[in-house]
Every structure is written in structure tokens, then in C-alpha cells.
Amino acid sequence: MKAESERFAEELRYGLVELAAGSGPPPADLQARVRARVVASRRRRTGVLAGCAAVCVGAALTFGVTRGGGTGSGQQAQPAAQAPPAPAVTGAPAAPAPAGPPSASPAGELPDSLAQLWNLAAGTTHTDVRVLHRDTLDGRSILLVQGRQPDGQTRVALLSAALNQGNRPTGAGTYVLLDRAARGGPSVPVAVTFLAKPTGTRTIVVLPTGCTGQLRLTQQPGGERIDWKTDFTGELVLNAPVLSSGQAVAVSCEAASGASTSVLRFTGSARTGEGSMVSLLTGD
Amino acid sequence: MRRSEREIRFEEFVVARSAALLRLCYLLTNDRGLAEDLLQTALANCFRHWDRALSQGREEAYVRTAIINSHVSRGRRRRVQEILTLHLPETGGEEATDAVNDRDVLRRALANLAPRTRAVVVLRHYMGLTEQEAAQTLGCSVGNVKRLANRGLKQLRLALGSQETAAPADCPVQDRSRQLAQGRAR
Numbered sequence: 001m002k003a004e005s006e007r008f009a010e011e012l013r014y015g016l017v018e019l020a021a022g023s024g025p026p027p028a029d030l031q032a033r034v035r036a037r038v039v040a041s042r043r044r045r046t047g048v049l050a051g052c053a054a055v056c057v058g059a060a061l062t063f064g065v066t067r068g069g070g071t072g073s074g075q076q077a078q079p080a081a082q083a084p085p086a087p088a089v090t091g092a093p094a095a096p097a098p099a100g101p102p103s104a105s106p107a108g109e110l111p112d113s114l115a116q117l118w119n120l121a122a123g124t125t126h127t128d129v130r131v132l133h134r135d136t137l138d139g140r141s142i143l144l145v146q147g148r149q150p151d152g153q154t155r156v157a158l159l160s161a162a163l164n165q166g167n168r169p170t171g172a173g174t175y176v177l178l179d180r181a182a183r184g185g186p187s188v189p190v191a192v193t194f195l196a197k198p199t200g201t202r203t204i205v206v207l208p209t210g211c212t213g214q215l216r217l218t219q220q221p222g223g224e225r226i227d228w229k230t231d232f233t234g235e236l237v238l239n240a241p242v243l244s245s246g247q248a249v250a251v252s253c254e255a256a257s258g259a260s261t262s263v264l265r266f267t268g269s270a271r272t273g274e275g276s277m278v279s280l281l282t283g284d
Numbered sequence: 285m286r287r288s289e290r291e292i293r294f295e296e297f298v299v300a301r302s303a304a305l306l307r308l309c310y311l312l313t314n315d316r317g318l319a320e321d322l323l324q325t326a327l328a329n330c331f332r333h334w335d336r337a338l339s340q341g342r343e344e345a346y347v348r349t350a351i352i353n354s355h356v357s358r359g360r361r362r363r364v365q366e367i368l369t370l371h372l373p374e375t376g377g378e379e380a381t382d383a384v385n386d387r388d389v390l391r392r393a394l395a396n397l398a399p400r401t402r403a404v405v406v407l408r409h410y411m412g413l414t415e416q417e418a419a420q421t422l423g424c425s426v427g428n429v430k431r432l433a434n435r436g437l438k439q440l441r442l443a444l445g446s447q448e449t450a451a452p453a454d455c456p457v458q459d460r461s462r463q464l465a466q467g468r469a470r
Contacts (some may be wrong), residue, residue: 008437012437016406019387019390019391020308020310020410022387023310023311023316024316026302026303026320027320030323031298031299034298034331037328038331039326048427057357263429
């Protein structure tokens with residue numbers, strides 16, 4: 001029985017060899033065909049990744065809009081549309097660009113008209129203008145922007161912009177709430193505090209680029225405990241404002257290049273509106 | 285454009301081993317066009333991770349596994365089953381025709397096997413892999429390979445035997461494997 005089985009296996013092997021021999025030689029252009037497959041596969045993967053990224057960005061923006069409307073003072077949610085590109089300012093010195101926008105999804109580029117308004121208010125031109133954070137307060141859009149002056153100094157400003165029918169900030173009715181020098185440059189966090197009486201208070205700390213590690217609040221203002229959490233955008237959200245000149249918050253950032261600590265200080269002024277207050281903290 | 289070391293090594297491998305791998309694909313698919321397609325798909329998939337295959341020094345085993353996986357996946361996806369009749373339209377007694385007939389009977393018998401069973405039969409009885417190597421290629425246990433091999437051989441023997449029984453009544457019924465051997469001896 002075993003011998004018969006072995007004989008059958010042997011015959012099968014011969015049969016398979018004969019059968020395989022009928023396949024013939026491989027095509028001459030096999031290399032080219034495989035290369036084309038690799039390219040097509042790579043293109044398909046890239047397309048899939050781009051599609052996934054677009055879906056993620058869309059979902060994040062949608063979630064951001066929903067969340068922005070809920071945590072603000074009960075105002076309309078922000079538009080999810082991207083702002084047009086920043087203006088190309090002529091005559092600016094060739095200086096190294098500041099770090100890119102933080103990982104917050106509300107960040108982006110400032111509309112041309114708003115950048116010109118900031119230039120007019122500051123009496124100078126700003127280059128590398130970026131929006132670090134957008135929020136809605138009292139029916140207006142609050143924009144935390146960063147730019148570089150011709151002398152190389154990095155400035156951060158809070159703009160209050162009116163919203164048009166499409167819920168986008170417009171130049172009409174826009175003014176500069178606060179304008180400060182960022183002594184630590186673009187590589188340190190910047191914070192903006194919102195005090196809206198009906199909904200409470202919060203402080204948004206915008207992280208610099210590359211700060212991907214977990215943030216820790218290492219110093220509490222006034223010795224009081226502040227609850228905090230990391231926002232979905234990567235920003236640090238404190239549930240208390242920092243409003244007096246004696247208060248500061250130290251934020252440590254564990255980045256791939258190592259941990260760094262920045263002390264964010266209240267610079268001594270805040271702008272109050274109808275039932276709300278906005279302040280700006282810059283880092284050393 | 286300068287090619288990378290990986291591309292050079294990959295192309296060397298394709299030149300050296302594509303004929304043997306194409307024969308494996310042909311036995312799995314039963315069709316020259318499908319075999320080429322299967323080989324190209326497997327090679328393109330392997331190119332992405334060729335560095336890993338090179339580092340392990342198992343390039344051929346790597347491609348073989350990719351071929352088997354692609355083949356089994358295709359078998360699962362396939363909507364229209366390939367149906368091959370066991371009866372040839374014409375039969376003849378010429379020697380050359382007999383050889384062709386024998387190959388065709390075996391080809392049809394192989395086509396009736398399930399993809400994994402067929403893969404085990406080809407790996408064990410054509411490639412000459414051990415049960416452990418076949419199990420590694422298929423990503424299953426040795427026991428599973430044994431089971432699939434037994435099932436495959438049983439089905440093949442049955443199919444070849446049924447071909448024998450389906451032969452015209454005036455032909456003497458005999459062991460098909462013996463007939464194959466006789467055909468080769470001729």
C-alpha cells in the first residue's frame with residue numbers, strides 16, 4: 001500500500017514537471033511589467049493615504065467647529081473652510097522663517113485683508129504671518145496671529161474680526177486687540193486666555209512645532225490648582241485664566257529633540273468686552 | 285536615473301528565478317496569462333519589502349510565500365469558478381497525442397483542487413519542499429499541510445481514476461498512474 005502510494009507520488013511529480021514545462025519561458029518584458037506594477041501600486045497607496053488624510057482633516061475640522069461653538073460663549077461655530085493664502089509683502093528682509101504653525105487644526109494662514117489691517121495698526125509690515133489659533137467669542141472671531149517684523153522681531157497679536165454670512169472673518173470691523181513681542185521667538189508656546197462669564201474661563205496654550213510629546217503644567221499660577229487637558233488639536237487647555245502680572249505658567253514640552261520648559265507670562269493688559277475678557281501670554 | 289542597490293538585487297533575482305517561479309505559478313493557475321499576472325503581482329508586492337527579504341537571505345522563499353498567498357486570495361475572491369470538463373472532445377491513439385492527453389488529464393485534475401490543497405500538492409510534489417517548509421510557506425501548521433496533502437493526493441487519485449472509468453468501454457481499465465508511466469516510457 002505504501003509502495004503504491006510512493007509510486008503514485010513519484011508519477012505525480014513527473015507529471016507535474018511535464019505540465020510545468022509547458023508554461024514556456026517568462027516574458028521578455030517581465031522586469032518592465034513588474035516595475036509598472038510597483039509604480040501603480042505606489043500610486044494607489046499614495047492615493048489611499050491622501051484620501052484617508054483628507055477624511056481625517058475633514059473630520060477634525062468638523063469636530064473642531066462643533067467643539068468651538070460649544071466651549072465658547074455659545075456663539076456660532078467657525079467655518080471649516082481654509083483661509084486664502086497670506087499676502088506676499090515686498091521689501092521684507094531675507095530672514096529665516098519662523099517655525100511652522102503648531103499642530104492645532106484651527107491654525108492656518110491669515111487672509112490678505114486681515115494681514116494688511118494688522119500691518120496698518122502696527123505701522124510696519126509683517127512677514128511669515130500665520131494664524132496660531134482661531135476661536136469665537138461674543139459673535140466675533142478671535143485670531144491669535146504670529147508674524148515677523150522687518151527688524152527680525154517676532155510679534156504675536158490678537159485680532160478681533162467680524163464674521164460674514166459665511167461665518168468667515170472679514171476685514172470690515174476687524175481690529176487689533178493686543179499686540180506683543182514674543183521674546184522667545186516662534187519656538188516657544190503662546191497662550192491666549194478667554195474669560196467668558198456665562199461659560200467660564202479657559203486658557204489655550206498654542207504649542208510650537210515639534211512639540212509632540214505630552215505637555216505638563218509644571219507651575220500653577222497663584223499657587224492654586226488648575227485643571228488642564230490636552231486639546232484634540234494638540235493645544236493645552238487650562239480651565240482658568242491667568243490675569244495678574246504676578247502669575248505665570250511653566251509648560252514643559254517633551255519633544256523628540258528633548259524636553260524644554262517655557263514660562264508663559266501675562267504681559268499686564270487684557271481687553272474686556274461684553275461679558276468677556278481676553279488676555280495674551282507670551283513665553284520667555 | 286541611478287538605481288538603488290535594492291533595485292539592482294531585485295532585478296538580478298527576477299532574471300535568475302523568474303522562469304522557475306513562472307512554472308510554479310503556471311501549476312497553480314493552469315493558465316499562462318494568469319500565471320504571468322500572479323508572478324507580477326507577487327514580485328511587485330515583494331519589492332516593497334525586498335530589504336527585509338535580503339536581510340533574511342530568503343528571497344525565493346519570500347516570493348514563493350507571496351505567490352501562494354496571492355493565489356489563495358484570488359481563489360477566495362474568484363466569483364466565476366473555472367469549469368474544466370473531464371472529457372476531451374477527441375481522443376486518439378497516437379503517442380504524441382497520448383502525452384498531451386496525460387498532461388491534460390492531470391491539469392484538469394489539479395484544477396479541481398481547492399487553492400490551498402493545490403498549493404500544498406505543488407509545493408510538496410513539484411517543488412520538493414518538506415512538510416515544515418511547506419507549512420512555513422503557507423503559514424499554517426505541519427499537521428495542516430499533512431492533511432491537505434493527503435486530501436489532495438486522494439482527490440487526484442480519484443480524479444485520475446474516474447477519468448479511467450469514464451474512458452470508452454473498449455479501453456481496458458487500469459491504474460492511471462501506471463498509464464502515465466507507460467506514456468512517459470513511450
